[in-house]
Amino acid sequence: MKVLMVASECAPFVKTGGLADVVGALPTALAGLDIDAQVLLPAYPPLFPHLPKGEEVARFDDLPGGPGRIVRVAAEGIKLLLLDAPQLFDRPDGIYIDGNGRDWSDNHLRFGALSMAGARIAMGAIDGYQPDVVHAHDWQASLTPVYMRMAGRDTPRSIITIHNIAFQGRFGPQVLGQLQLKTDWFHPEGLEFHGDLSFLKGALMFSDRITTVSPTYAREILTPEFGMGLDGVLRSRAGFLSGVLNGIDTDAWDPSDDATLAQTYDAKSLKGKAANRVALSERLGLDTNSDGPLFCVVSRLTGQKGLDALLDAVPHLVERGAQLAVLGTGQPELEQGFRDAAMAHPGQVATHIGYDEALSHLFQAGSDAILIPSRFEPCGLTQLYGLRYGTLPIVARTGGLADTVIDANVAAILAKAATGFVFHDVSATGIALVIDRAVEAYADQKLWQSMQRAAMRHPVSWDSSAQAYRDLYTDLVG
Numbered sequence: 001m002k003v004l005m006v007a008s009e010c011a012p013f014v015k016t017g018g019l020a021d022v023v024g025a026l027p028t029a030l031a032g033l034d035i036d037a038q039v040l041l042p043a044y045p046p047l048f049p050h051l052p053k054g055e056e057v058a059r060f061d062d063l064p065g066g067p068g069r070i071v072r073v074a075a076e077g078i079k080l081l082l083l084d085a086p087q088l089f090d091r092p093d094g095i096y097i098d099g100n101g102r103d104w105s106d107n108h109l110r111f112g113a114l115s116m117a118g119a120r121i122a123m124g125a126i127d128g129y130q131p132d133v134v135h136a137h138d139w140q141a142s143l144t145p146v147y148m149r150m151a152g153r154d155t156p157r158s159i160i161t162i163h164n165i166a167f168q169g170r171f172g173p174q175v176l177g178q179l180q181l182k183t184d185w186f187h188p189e190g191l192e193f194h195g196d197l198s199f200l201k202g203a204l205m206f207s208d209r210i211t212t213v214s215p216t217y218a219r220e221i222l223t224p225e226f227g228m229g230l231d232g233v234l235r236s237r238a239g240f241l242s243g244v245l246n247g248i249d250t251d252a253w254d255p256s257d258d259a260t261l262a263q264t265y266d267a268k269s270l271k272g273k274a275a276n277r278v279a280l281s282e283r284l285g286l287d288t289n290s291d292g293p294l295f296c297v298v299s300r301l302t303g304q305k306g307l308d309a310l311l312d313a314v315p316h317l318v319e320r321g322a323q324l325a326v327l328g329t330g331q332p333e334l335e336q337g338f339r340d341a342a343m344a345h346p347g348q349v350a351t352h353i354g355y356d357e358a359l360s361h362l363f364q365a366g367s368d369a370i371l372i373p374s375r376f377e378p379c380g381l382t383q384l385y386g387l388r389y390g391t392l393p394i395v396a397r398t399g400g401l402a403d404t405v406i407d408a409n410v411a412a413i414l415a416k417a418a419t420g421f422v423f424h425d426v427s428a429t430g431i432a433l434v435i436d437r438a439v440e441a442y443a444d445q446k447l448w449q450s451m452q453r454a455a456m457r458h459p460v461s462w463d464s465s466a467q468a469y470r471d472l473y474t475d476l477v478g
């Protein structure tokens with residue numbers, strides 16, 4: 001079976017969040033199940049120089065925003081189809097935003113072009129390559145199933161995966177013509193969302209299947225609280241919606257074989273973890289003689305992640321004898337807030353503002369627990385890395401966090417099943433209470449280590465999720 005993935009990010013080539021991890025790891029997991037998955041990705045400029053020379057396999061003159069060509073190249077075990085359209089993608093700064101943090105003004109053209117190229121490839125634009133299923137990811141690829149349906153073809157079949165429904169690709173109706181979309185599809189049963197064009201709504205209406213990245217989030221987005229305005233659309237297509245939990249790349253994230261660590265370790269030799277705490281503490285200027293646990297955060301610093309509430313709980317965390325290490329970038333006021341917290345609690349709180357993949361491994365290895373107080377979390381990956389590294393996740397009960405962490409309640413502790421701490425109330429008080437529970441558990445090292453071992457046993461690979469996607473594809477193709 002052949003699957004064409006269409007996405008705007010793919011690790012390790014280009015990443016701003018969990019979407020990239022998924023698109024980068026799923027093709028390899030599917031290859032083990034005899035599925036040939038290729039990834040259509042924009043050729044962002046930093047990408048090309050690091051890749052082998054590719055082969056041009058298609059050319060399009062009339063994509064939104066001008067011409068583009070498709071270059072096929074294999075790297076890091078992934079078969080890439082790169083959309084080379086320099087007028088759209090060859091620019092400095094972020095892949096979605098300019099140097100001032102504003103969305104590129106032509107994002108509709110950039111990702112409209114990506115989507116249209118996806119649809120053309122789906123319909124046979126590359127000689128000798130006919131995918132059976134097109135798997136689009138997030139709003140940036142969401143017009144692919146729309147263009148396929150516009151072409152009047154019912155093969156291949158299409159799937160949209162929602163990685164975060166907060167990002168919908170919403171633009172004024174004036175862009176319809178530039179995107180070559182049918183104006184008679186612009187109504188509430190089609191592409192229109194409150195007077196605007198919504199890329200994601202298009203995919204929700206015109207894909208054969210809709211998935212999201214955890215079973216709990218699949219249920220949550222059917223409600224007004226989590227659906228971000230699209231819950232009604234989703235309820236109308238609920239029979240086609242399901243949740244498939246993300247896995248992680250267990251080769252890239254393996255504490256027994258991770259070159260970025262001060263010392264490798266595994267569930268049998270947890271002692272090695274201590275050397276990583278020392279290394280991380282020295283790197284960040286944290287006191288190394290603390291008796292309490294070291295909590296970490298590795299995250300985009302945004303309201304979604306509940307980190308404003310965590311900031312308010314920092315004095316309590318320090319009072320309880322715990323330490324905090326933060327790695328992240330995002331909203332300026334949160335960046336400043338965590339910088340200020342580090343200044344206020346020298347040696348106990350440290351903040352590293354920036355995006356640093358290697359350092360994120362040392363954060364996971366060197367910390368005792370990872371705090372993820374998200375207000376919503378489609379799946380979340382950092383709790384999975386935490387489980388794998390014996391770094392107990394402390395998570396809000398939402399989305400994929402609820403699906404992957406087993407709370408240290410009495411029953412779970414007795415059954416030796418507990419892998420972390422789950423709490424409900426994302427507020428300074430709620431976080432303070434769960435911090436208390438974690439600090440008390442940490443004081444009982446026998447309990448803590450048994451939880452670490454349970455966490456490290458928890459399955460986090462792509463195996464079962466890749467099988468779930470294979471079943472979905474097989475079901476679709478018939």
Ligand code: ADP
Nearest residue numbers: 017018299300328354355356357360380381382
């Ligand atoms: P989201 O996709 O909402 O940002 P996820 O938990 O699904 O959240 O994925 C976040 C990914 O980005 C993880 O792989 C995490 O390790 C990584 N990440 C987030 N912030 C940073 C950072 N500042 N430095 C390095 N990696 C980061």
